[in-house]
Amino acid sequence: MQGLTTATFEQEDLPHPSGCHERRRAAASACPEVAFKTGAPAPDSSAINRILLAGYARTRLLCGLVGIGATLLAGFLVSAWLPPASTVVWTAVALCAQTLLTVLCLCFRKPNGLSSRLWTSLFVFAEWLCGLSWAWLLVLLVPEQRVDPAVLQLGVMLAVISAGTTFAAALPAAATAATAPVALTMVVLFAARQAPLYLVLAFLAIATEILFLSLSQRLHRSLRNGVADRTERARLTGELTAARAAAAHSLRIADEANRVRSRFLATVNHELRTPLNAILGFSEVMKNEVLGPMQNGTYRDYAADIHASGSHLLALIDEVLDFSGIEAGRYEREEIPVDLAEIAASCEATVAARALERGQRLTVEAEPDLPKLRADPRGLRQILLHLLSNAVKFAPADGEITVRVGWTAGGGQYVSVSDNGPGIPAAELATVLSPFGRGDHPVRMATPGLGMGLPIAAAITALHGGRFELRSVLGEGTTALATFPRSRVLVPEPMAAAEREGNVLLWRSAS
Numbered sequence: 282m283q284g285l286t287t288a289t290f291e292q293e294d295l296p297h298p299s300g301c302h303e304r305r306r307a308a309a310s311a312c313p314e315v316a317f318k319t320g321a322p323a324p325d326s327s328a329i330n331r332i333l334l335a336g337y338a339r340t341r342l343l344c345g346l347v348g349i350g351a352t353l354l355a356g357f358l359v360s361a362w363l364p365p366a367s368t369v370v371w372t373a374v375a376l377c378a379q380t381l382l383t384v385l386c387l388c389f390r391k392p393n394g395l396s397s398r399l400w401t402s403l404f405v406f407a408e409w410l411c412g413l414s415w416a417w418l419l420v421l422l423v424p425e426q427r428v429d430p431a432v433l434q435l436g437v438m439l440a441v442i443s444a445g446t447t448f449a450a451a452l453p454a455a456a457t458a459a460t461a462p463v464a465l466t467m468v469v470l471f472a473a474r475q476a477p478l479y480l481v482l483a484f485l486a487i488a489t490e491i492l493f494l495s496l497s498q499r500l501h502r503s504l505r506n507g508v509a510d511r512t513e514r515a516r517l518t519g520e521l522t523a524a525r526a527a528a529a530h531s532l533r534i535a536d537e538a539n540r541v542r543s544r545f546l547a548t549v550n551h552e553l554r555t556p557l558n559a560i561l562g563f564s565e566v567m568k569n570e571v572l573g574p575m576q577n578g579t580y581r582d583y584a585a586d587i588h589a590s591g592s593h594l595l596a597l598i599d600e601v602l603d604f605s606g607i608e609a610g611r612y613e614r615e616e617i618p619v620d621l622a623e624i625a626a627s628c629e630a631t632v633a634a635r636a637l638e639r640g641q642r643l644t645v646e647a648e649p650d651l652p653k654l655r656a657d658p659r660g661l662r663q664i665l666l667h668l669l670s671n672a673v674k675f676a677p678a679d680g681e682i683t684v685r686v687g688w689t690a691g692g693g694q695y696v697s698v699s700d701n702g703p704g705i706p707a708a709e710l711a712t713v714l715s716p717f718g719r720g721d722h723p724v725r726m727a728t729p730g731l732g733m734g735l736p737i738a739a740a741i742t743a744l745h746g747g748r749f750e751l752r753s754v755l756g757e758g759t760t761a762l763a764t765f766p767r768s769r770v771l772v773p774e775p776m777a778a779a780e781r782e783g784n785v786l787l788w789r790s791a792s
Contacts, residue, residue: 329509334389334401334452337452337455338390339390340449345379345383355437359422374417375414378411382404382410385403385407401455423470431479434470441460452501453497457494464486471483471486565588615657621651628662628684648687648688654765654769655771664741671761672761692770693766694770703755704754707755710751710753749762749764
């Protein structure tokens with residue numbers, strides 16, 4: 282049974298993945314979403330039966346010469362027992378049966394509208410005729426000659442049963458039809474002789490038939506499972522191809538959207554910044570009375586309001602452009618050794634005047650002897666300025682804002698900004714961390730802002746391989762925490778190395 286495996290069914294019978302690829306690729310090109318959602322259903326029993334029938338037909342065609350050769354060889358061997366006329370007649374009948382089976386297999390391989398059930402019946406009938414021809418040969422070999430043909434009869438039976446159950450394993454009914462006439466004929470012939478030896482041979486004949494049919498059934502189940510598995514793989518491969526096509530289509534759409542966004546942002550950057558810079562420049566000249574005093578103080582106040590509003594609008598534009606650049610992967614970083622505590626102190630000084638106007642107390646607490654951090658100083662300043670601006674904005678008058686810089690438990694560094702403001706409800710934490718997201722409290726308080734500060738801080742922290750957290754207790758305050766991994770902490774080399782380099786302090790990563 283070595284020659285009959287699931288490989289027999291690989292070329293034409295099964296839905297080959299490549300063909301499925303082409304069909305699904307074409308469908309996916311037209312409408313990838315539909316192609317992905319509407320995958321082909323798993324093959325039903327009738328489809329598998331059709332595939333097994335095709336495999337049976339191919340196997341029979343491939344073994345057709347073997348059957349013809351076996352028939353001619355048997356005719357030659359039995360000529361020692363049978364008259365020439367009987368030998369020729371039997372050989373002709375057997376070859377006719379073999380030819381009928383071959384013709385049916387050839388017809389099956391051509392396009393036709395016959396059902397699988399009808400083809401199964403035709404194949405079973407042809408196999409039964411072949412089995413009858415071999416059974417007739419056994420009947421012809423009755424022990425009337427001088428040499429007992431029992432051994433030849435037994436050999437013919439074993440050959441027919443083994444070949445029939447193997448070649449027709451894909452069609453169990455055909456295997457039974459091909460071998461049952463031979464086995465039953467042998468049982469009758471041996472039992473009729475009533476000798477103990479022949480009774481044993483009769484029992485062996487029926488046992489052999491049962492054994493080979495059982496093996497044929499197992500082989501059939503193996504073939505059927507193989508066909509089902511391979512068809513399922515073809516279906517899944519087709520769905521995977523459709524999914525890839527859909528993903529590629531979505532990627533193309535996303536790329537096009539990114540290009541459109543980039544063009545839009547470039548337009549915004551040019552069309553808004555250019556007149557806005559002029560507005561800011563002229564309004565600053567007017568409010569500062571650079572070209573001379575203004576006779577009307579109201580106009581001077583208007584100029585100051587124009588400058589303040591323009592500055593606020595410019596800051597909003599900068600935030601949108603910064604976040605869009607980060608999302609598009611175009612955020613330029615210059616990673617150098619920086620002192621996180623110094624940057625925190627510098628940013629604290631920047632917003633100190635605004636905090637003082639609101640009567641807020643702003644302090645910086647940094648752990649001593651913190652090594653430098655390999656990071657982008659501009660990005661770190663953006664993080665701290667956004668966090669401090671939010672704290673000053675939402676902390677109450679006479680409130681407290683604390684900036685802390687120190688070590689993390691894993692050997693990294695962190696910076697946090699805490700305030701004793703109203704806090705953020707837990708349900709709104711995800712909202713305020715999303716682009717343009719604003720919680721309910723700023724809306725109620727009509728606090729100006731675009732909702733981009735925290736998302737930008739979180740995105741820049743992520744670009745440094747760090748983690749951004751927002752912790753808040755309603756009515757008690759909020760803490761924004763940015764942590765940076767140990768791999769970005771720079772520690773000094775041993776002093777000996779510094780001396781060898783002329784007292785130049787070297788730095789290496791802590792990772």
